[in-house]
Amino acid sequence: GPNRPEVMNRTTLELVMATLERLPFQTLDLTGGAPELNPGFRDLVRQARRLGLRVLDRCNLTVLAEPGQEDLADFLAAQDCALIASLPCYLEIHVDAQRGHGVFAASLAGLRRLNALGYGVPGSGLVLDLVYNPQGPDLPPPQAILEEDYRRVLLAEHGLHFNRLLTLANLPVGRFGSLLLSKGQLQDYVARLRGAHRAENLPTVMCRELISVDWQGYLYDCDFNQMLGLPLAAGAGHAHLRDLAALILEGAPIAVAGHCYGCTAGQGSSCGGALTGMT
Known part of the structure; x- marks a missing residue:
């Protein structure tokens, strides 16, 4: 970055x-x-x-x-x-x-x-x-x-x-997360995202078909998890690109936390834009 x-x-x-x-x-x-x-x-x-x-x-x-x-x-x-x-x-x-x-x-x-x-x-x-x-x-x-x-x-x-x-929705991580924290708006924003969660966005969130690789070669389920240091859930410990061929990703769990509501709120948000045509 x-x-x-x-x-x-x-x-x-x-x-x-x-x-x-x-x-x-x-x-x-x-x-x-x-x-x-x-x-x-x-x-x-x-x-x-x-x-x-x-x-x-x-x-x-x-x-x-x-x-x-x-x-x-x-x-x-x-x-x-x-x-x-x-x-x-x-x-x-x-x-x-x-x-x-x-x-x-x-x-x-x-x-x-x-x-x-x-x-x-x-x-x-x-x-x-x-x-x-x-x-x-x-x-x-x-x-x-x-x-x-x-x-x-x-x-x-x-x-x-x-x-x-x-x-793209702003996820409460990185600089934006720090800004919200400094303004006392972080909890309200996270609650807003959670309140706007739509289960129909889940099949198309980006973490289901993308692997994020950082500058050192370590693996994450998405770029936001990379920013937060949440490693790829499918790896034992902190999986590296050199381990990828040995990992079974099909059906493997995905590391999730509160910021993930940013991708499922409202019309949804992914690296390819909105997930549904809904408002």
Whole structure:
């Protein structure tokens, strides 16, 4: 993450590549603060694509303008990576308030660059999804309705295209959890999530088909569990990527705690956006 100096080293990267080759994965989902800044990022993407995997890059749009990354957008397009980019609002005042002055303009410049390559443009096959998170302790509004708003404003005011908007609930972990705690809102928010729990979201939560790998190669049931240090429930102790082939994951338990209501509340929330069309 952006506040953590840890970077996956070459040994762990090569273990990831070997694991992708050995086991029947379908998707490589890359995240971090800016995963593209890892020196091994492009080798990992090339290897995954050679193996026929779908590659998702959770791309911070401002990274496209980083020194030394001038050809990054071209690389991502050439490798047919699907991009998931955070744009917390379609209004500059809200984005800059949340992320810092100038972030909205830099994000739009990144979107323009990607659109020019075909990303998000109908018929191109290059996928560009945007991500919305609420700014405070609220559940996101209905995904389909908000997507229409984003599409209308970004096209009319900026001439920009994207494929889908993914709405993600804020889970009470990490910086957001600390912020709620400092404001005395943590218990109320967790209670709100629990009160909005819907059992029909359970079959499609992300932890059922995803394995999260940290910078050192340790395994978790999802990225939020990784942030909390809750190891993969299927492993004895703290399972590592080198142990993965020996683990039986089918039907194995998943490590859960109070934050998990963030994924099952309301319309549901996963790394792929809302789980149901419900409000």
